[in-house]
Amino acid sequence: MRGIALALGLLVAGAVAVAPVALADQPSRNPIIRDKFTADPAPLVVGDALYLYTGHDEAERDQMFNMRDWLVFSTKDMKRWVDHGPVMRVADFRWAKQDAWASQVIRKDGRFWFYAAVEHDGTHPGKAIGVAVADTPTGPFVDAKGSALITNQMTPKGTHSWEDIDPTVFTDDDGITWIAWGNRQCYLAKLKPNMIEIDGPITEITPPFFEEGPWLHKRDGLYYLTYASLDRRTQRDEHVSYATAPSIQGPWTPRGLLTGSGRYSFTIHPGIVEFRGRWYLFAHNADIAIGDQSGAVGRRAVTVYPLAYNRDGTIRPIVQDDRKASTQSVRGQR
Template identity: 45%
Template sequence: MSKTLCTSASLVAAAVGLGLGLSLLVGTPAQANPNPLFPQLFTADPATLVDEGRVYLYTGVDEASPTDTDYVMNEWHLWSTCDMVNWVDHGSPVKALSFAWAKGRAWAADITRRDVNGKPKYYFYATVDHATVPGLSIGVAVSDSPTGPFVDARGSALITNDMTKQTDIFWDDIDPAIFIDDNGQAYLYWGNTVLKYVKLKPNMIEIDGDIHVVPIEPFTEASYLHKHKGTYYLSYSQGFPEETIYATGPTATGPWTKRNVIMDVNRNVKTIHQAIADFNGKSYIFYHTADLPGGAEFRRSVAVEEFSYQADGSIPFIPKTKAGPTANPTPACKAGAR
């Protein structure tokens, strides 16, 4: 990829260090890439939003050095495409420290759109480390645009570690997955080791009722909920190293029938973390590997595959490829994004 067409982590750091922010880097067009998608950054934990003819892809950024023994993640990065092949780099629309009550850790996130008084609002649910409540928490940020900037919608965490007592680990409240059903009811799924969900109020920033535990075992993390032709699909990671599996149900809360493994374990990294989206009549699964040069457990790389549901509605096993999907353009899609 041409250096003039892509943003590198060093350029981002230099711009921030000079007080320029990302204004000079946002909206940089990127040439078509095979998998992994973005060789200029180590990226992880994909979250997707399909909005007005574009796919927006939000990723964590792995900043760990080759010798680090833990995740180093401070912000989320945003990319978008009109055709699933050519991606535009929009820089970082939100950071862990965008939440004043957090002390860091920009872990997995998810996003959705909800119109308020006829105008679109974009809600970004993010895993961060709470500064005063021990453990990882979930916050929610909001923007008038999918490209941000996002600001804290509450001034406090939506979910904190002391609200869930099913396990005694500090990372059991991670990997938020947001889903709005056809009737407007929003659900938030999340968890590590134990899968949980809660209804949200129409304002999208308050829980509505009790936190529920989903009786799925074994469950590791990375829950994701979507709907296809009247069936609800709950995908997630099981085992460690992780493989991606899914269950189906008649409602957004189940009951869930466990189905088959749809993506195998990775090489060189134990996690995988999927997101699934439909775009222009085709279906896609995003995930991460460690397949970039220098990739490793804490230096991951987002990739994408196209897949087709089988006649009975089941999701087939999806191989990982270097080629990725073929072009699937939106005719009226603009070169940039709002």
């Protein structure tokens, strides 16, 4: 996920609920949010509700990216979504200067921890990952550390300044929380119990064709690393691929493509969750128009599709349809 953002002020405390977004029964209609451009979906289940955190695309005309804040929506039935407005703005990280890139929220020890990629100020040039915290899933979130959790200087292997983006955070059954992130290289590290410090070394777990947007989840004892992939020999746009492992630290076995690219979008960003006994893949495309603004690289829209697992733990590939979901064969990299 890439972006440019300007933001001022602090987030007003509390959730601001507005009228539910009109939405046909899932999974018959995509994109699911149709009155705002949204990207980089990160689902979280809390009780009987699913909360969906997204980036907020505000690019105009031929502008590439403009992302100033992060949004959250919620649903109890996968049919109607409540817009709670921004949960945090770039300016709430006082050490950041722009770019509300991909984020994820997890719950631990009764609090909600928000991890997001931003552009650091001149003291640590390049992309960085910050962490914020709140007492409710709709915020307000406040900077939990007062400085970046991860900076570009901590991962010197990459040759580009946006290497440290797209955090995914996962708490295992033993209570240990892990964070993975990256662009072109995929990194993994353990978090300390305080959730605001790295505990131990940063390791690399880069799977084939990894581009960005990693997502960690676990099902029936098997670990999954799902990510935006790009085979530059054969593909113009990002696809979604995945790998599996018996341990969070690997070894990771590549499983190939999960989806093709998102319609009209170079980028794609997976988010996977189980809700009410069904598994779902959230992603984004650019197949939407709002007013006189059509979809574009900086005007994307979140989608959702049901997942189906095979007995061996592999996932049946998804063919993304403009208005409905299906689970069919997807050809491509392996």
